[in-house]
Amino acid sequence: xxxxxxxxxxxxxxxxxxxxxxxxxxxxxxxxxxxxxxxxxxxxxxxxxxxxxxxxxxxxxxxxxxxxxxxxxxxxxxxxxxxxxxxxxxxxxxxxxxxxxxxxxxxxxxxxxxxxxxxxxxxxxxxxxxxxxxxxxxxxxxxxxxxxxxxxxxxxxxxxxxxxxxxxxxxxxxxxxxxxxxxxxxxxxxxxxxxxxxxxxxxxxxxxxxxxxxxxxxxxxxxxxxxxxxxxxxxxxxxxxxxxxxxxxxxxxxxxxxxxxxxxxx
Numbered sequence: 001x002x003x004x005x006x007x008x009x010x011x012x013x014x015x016x017x018x019x020x021x022x023x024x025x026x027x028x029x030x031x032x033x034x035x036x037x038x039x040x041x042x043x044x045x046x047x048x049x050x051x052x053x054x055x056x057x058x059x060x061x062x063x064x065x066x067x068x069x070x071x072x073x074x075x076x077x078x079x080x081x082x083x084x085x086x087x088x089x090x091x092x093x094x095x096x097x098x099x100x101x102x103x104x105x106x107x108x109x110x111x112x113x114x115x116x117x118x119x120x121x122x123x124x125x126x127x128x129x130x131x132x133x134x135x136x137x138x139x140x141x142x143x144x145x146x147x148x149x150x151x152x153x154x155x156x157x158x159x160x161x162x163x164x165x166x167x168x169x170x171x172x173x174x175x176x177x178x179x180x181x182x183x184x185x186x187x188x189x190x191x192x193x194x195x196x197x198x199x200x201x202x203x204x205x206x207x208x209x210x211x212x213x214x215x216x217x218x219x220x221x222x223x224x225x226x227x228x229x230x231x232x233x234x235x236x237x238x239x240x241x242x243x244x245x246x247x248x249x250x251x252x253x254x255x256x257x258x259x260x261x262x263x264x265x266x
Contacts, residue, residue: 006063009070010036016123020152035059060085072096079107098265101135118172128154129171135161169258
């Protein structure tokens with residue numbers, strides 16, 4: 001008997017996960033069921049041969065793995081709606097920020113199998129960072145399936161539950177910080193006389209290549225930064241301006257504020 005995967009919520013993240021599953025041939029479209037109150041959002045899935053419904057309860061009753069892909073402020077209502085339909089064999093996967101495993105357990109049956117995961121939006125292009133909280137209640141086979149599912153979206157890592165707010169602040173929200181940096185770098189290029197299209201291309205590829213350098217070499221970013229800074233050269237003048245403007249401190253404060261907000265939501 002083939003497993004059935006259910007998605008409550010038909011937004012961008014649900015779409016990303018489903019596309020990853022189908023591209024990796026982990027299951028067939030007919031083994032996926034998606035629910036959402038918005039019929040318009042469900043249309044994109046129906047066109048792919050995926051079953052859709054406006055009933056969250058139907059997903060809970062029919063699926064073996066249920067991905068809760070709704071906004072954090074909507075999750076309590078969804079859990080109250082589906083909790084009676086959750087069986088001992090149902091695996092609940094939550095990707096909601098601020099919802100700890102303990103908080104999820106409060107709204108679900110005592111024997112419920114729960115795992116909390118924090119992905120990020122690059123999942124839409126298969127370049128996600130997905131972090132699994134290691135206080136899950138899954139057995140080895142179930143966890144292996146979850147890892148396989150989210151590996152379709154990019155990288156997978158594990159973290160302790162007390163680290164998940166920091167995970168949210170660094171990788172969950174991190175793309176927003178990076179987009180802002182790319183925008184600022186491109187704007188600076190325009191200010192210096194570059195055409196917008198060229199300035200953005202330079203900024204994007206520079207960020208992409210630099211990230212790949214850190215990943216490929218395994219060296220500390222400070223070491224790689226130092227190699228770009230020739231004595232008395234141009235780069236060190238830019239680095240000096242960033243340090244003078246508290247570049248590091250501002251980023252660290254942004255992450256701190258995000259983590260505090262995540263903790264308050266839990």
